[in-house]
Amino acid sequence: xxxxxxxxxxxxxxxxxxxxxxxxxxxxxxxxxxxxxxxxxxxxxxxxxxxxxxxxxxxxxxxxxxxxxxxxxxxxxxxxxxxxxxxxxxxxxxxxxxxxxxxxxxxxxxxxxxxxxxxxxxxxxxxxxxxxxxxxxxxxxxxxxxxxxxxxxxxxxxxxxxxxxxxxxxxxxxxxxxxxxxxxxxxxxxxxxxxxxxx
Ligand code: NI
Numbered sequence: 117x118x119x120x121x122x123x124x125x126x127x128x129x130x131x132x133x134x135x136x137x138x139x140x141x142x143x144x145x146x147x148x149x150x151x152x153x154x155x156x157x158x159x160x161x162x163x164x165x166x167x168x169x170x171x172x173x174x175x176x177x178x179x180x181x182x183x184x185x186x187x188x189x190x191x192x193x194x195x196x197x198x199x200x201x202x203x204x205x206x207x208x209x210x211x212x213x214x215x216x217x218x219x220x221x222x223x224x225x226x227x228x229x230x231x232x233x234x235x236x237x238x239x240x241x242x243x244x245x246x247x248x249x250x251x252x253x254x255x256x257x258x259x260x261x262x263x264x265x266x267x268x269x270x271x272x273x274x275x276x277x278x279x280x281x282x283x284x285x286x287x288x289x290x291x292x293x294x295x296x297x298x299x300x301x302x303x304x305x306x307x308x309x310x311x312x313x314x315x
Contacts, residue, residue, distance in 0.1 A: 119162070122196040123169045130173065138178055142236060142245070143169050149292075150232035156288045157228060163202060164225040166193075167209035171229050174210070220285065231289035234280045239296030243303055246272050258311060273304055 117125075124144075131140045147168030154164035173189045174182040186207070193203045209226040212219035213233055221227050237245065247257065250269035258270040265271060277300060281293040309315045 119196055119198060120165065123166055126192055127169050138172055138175070143172065145236050145241065146171060146229065146232045149235055150229050153228045153231060153286060153288045154225065157224060157286050159224045159228055160205065163205045163209060164228050167206045167225060167229045168232055170206065171210050171213050171233060227285035231284050231286055234283065235289060235292055235296065238277055238280050238293065239299050242277055242296065243300060246277065270307065273300060
C-alpha cells in the first residue's frame with residue numbers, strides 16, 4: 117500500500133463516526149484541495165497532502181490529549197515507512213493550522229493546509245458544516261433573542277466565516293475563496309429574507 121492510501125485508511129478509522137462536520141470527508145476535501153494548491157504554488161506535494169489528511173488528528177475540539185494524538189500519528193507514519201525529515205515537515209505543516217490559535221504557519225506547506233482548511237469552512241460546504249456543527253452542540257439556526265442570538269449558527273458567519281477570505285495565505289486560495297465567499301453572502305441574504313417572510 118502506498119503512503120497516501122495508508123494515511124487515508126488511518127484517517128478513515130479515526131473520523132468515520134464524527135457528526136460535527138470534522139468527518140473523514142472533511143479530511144479528504146482538505147487533503148485534495150491542499151494537494152491541488154501545492155502543485156500551483158510549487159510546494160512539496162506529498163508533505164502538503166499528508167498534512168491535509170492528518171491536520172485534525174490532534175485538534176483540541178476532537179481529542180482530549182493532543183500530545184498523545186501527535187505521538188500516535190508520528191508512530192503511525194514511522195510504521196508505514198515515512199522518513200524522519202518528511203515526518204518532521206508534516207508535523208511542522210500541521211502545528212499552526214487551527215484558526216483558534218490564530219497563528220500563521222511558517223512553511224508554505226503549512227500555509228496551504230491552513231488555506232485548504234479555511235476554504236472548507238466557507239462556500240456551500242462551509243454552510244452545511246456550520247449547521248451540522250451547531251446542531252451537534254444543540255444551537256439554534258438563528259435567533260432574535262439576545263443571549264441566544266450570539267450562539268446561533270447564523271452568527272458564526274459574521275463572527276468567523278465572512279472574515280476568512282481576507283485571511284488566505286496563498287494567491288491560489290485567495291482566488292478560490294472569492295467565489296465561495298460570494299455564495300455565502302447570497303445564502304445569508306436569502307436566509308434572512310425567508311426568515312422575515314420578506315420576498
Ligand atoms: Ni479541519
